[in-house]
Amino acid sequence: MASHPSDHEPNRADLRKDPARVSGMFDQVAAGYDRTNTVLSLGNDRLWRAAMTRTVAPRRGQRILDLAAGTGVSSVALARSGASVVAADFSPGMIAEGRRKHRGFPNLSFVEADATALPFGDEKFDAVTISFGLRNVVEPKKALREMLRVTEPGGRLVVCEFSHPPSKTFSGLYRFYNDRVLPVVAKTVSSNADAYDYLNESIRDWPDQPTLAAWIREAGWTDVAYRNLSMGIVALHRATKPGAATGPR
Template identity: 70%
Template sequence: MTQSKRADLGKDPQRVSGMFDQVAAGYDRTNTVMTFGNDAFWRAATTRAVAPKRGERILDLAAGTASSSASIAMSGADVVAADFSPGMLAEGRRRHGNLKNLSFVEADAMNLPFADDEFDAVTMSYGLRNVQQPKKALAELFRVTKPGGRVVINEFSTPPGKVFRGLYRLYNAQVLPRVARVAGTNGDAYDYLNESIKDWPDQRTLSAWLREVGWTDVAYRNLSFGIVALHRGIKPAKANKPSNTAKATRTARPKKA
């Protein structure tokens, strides 16, 4: 992984997966430190947006160490924690394997090992940036969701305020990797995190991508001044093919939740 550019959007899945394998043990601890505890707030907001119900089947893609998966599973829903990093899943099993309604699956976001219309809801937190073809991952999430089902994407985003955005980018570039190293985590992984956030599209663009693959009622809400954004959508009861939906919604403006 080169020092100059770890995170262009044409990422190699094996290298990225290997990087996350290396940081799995300290991942949650480092995230809490570097977000000043906001990660718990963001996780709670994601769970509320998913609105899980007992008896539902829910996919948590890019589940990492399954912190969000476990939060959702507390509702009584049957949750599948899926990730492409075996190391992250192993750590998730170690921490949350006692939950009977939580299962773990190694999965490629661009080619999910699930049937069509299998899940009542799907969610993905901080993982879409790591996918080589994020639109393809969104289309796969659409495919495996039941008609009438819902999607929740929580992703790092672009703070709308110019001054705060500048301070945030300075923190990511200069402070975040140092904090990770002090916390005992691979700092290169957090250099990667900074670069992937900097290169990632803004809230309106991601909303447009969701519409393009077929999701309707798309909305987003900024959390923590836009450091992250919570995107939501619904799979129509009679879903159009993504290509038809893309034509119909290409000019639609995303709305805020």
């Protein structure tokens, strides 16, 4: 069984996405994670999070699962609607930081969870969302099936993930930023710059928008669609679980 590196040794995951190494890497960057993301995304992370929240369209009385929630920034945005939100992440460090930052926030709970083996019963949630986390899962197709299992019939899936800009010109500029600029900035603002080298690699290796849409359909979701944000740097995928919705409970 793989073990986490020591707290003092910088942890760098790779494209094999060993769960222990990926989790350990996120543990080490948890404290400054939100600030670093805002800097590296040039503030666009807030726009992407707002688009995700609008697409989920949370309502009071709904139960929503926010996977790969990190420190719970996206979960708080969803919980402000009055929906009951479970923020789940497989990094204990992220969960601990989220509980510390959002202690006492109503309708919000934190759970350590593996996206490929969710610790929830069948059909427990009106909506499931995952932002910038699916590409870090070692078996993303299995995770999509697990999300389907825990969603009630008629419930919704929203996946917000880095993708591939369709414009070749813009794609070249984006690749230059990721390859040359981002590593320099990460060394300045992050406690573990090597972690962001992995994240850059994982973005480059991730499938394009139509491929991810096909994966979602294969998992059993229907009404699959996506739209590009920031010229395709990010894609927002949405889908529905077959069957009639039973409504908020």
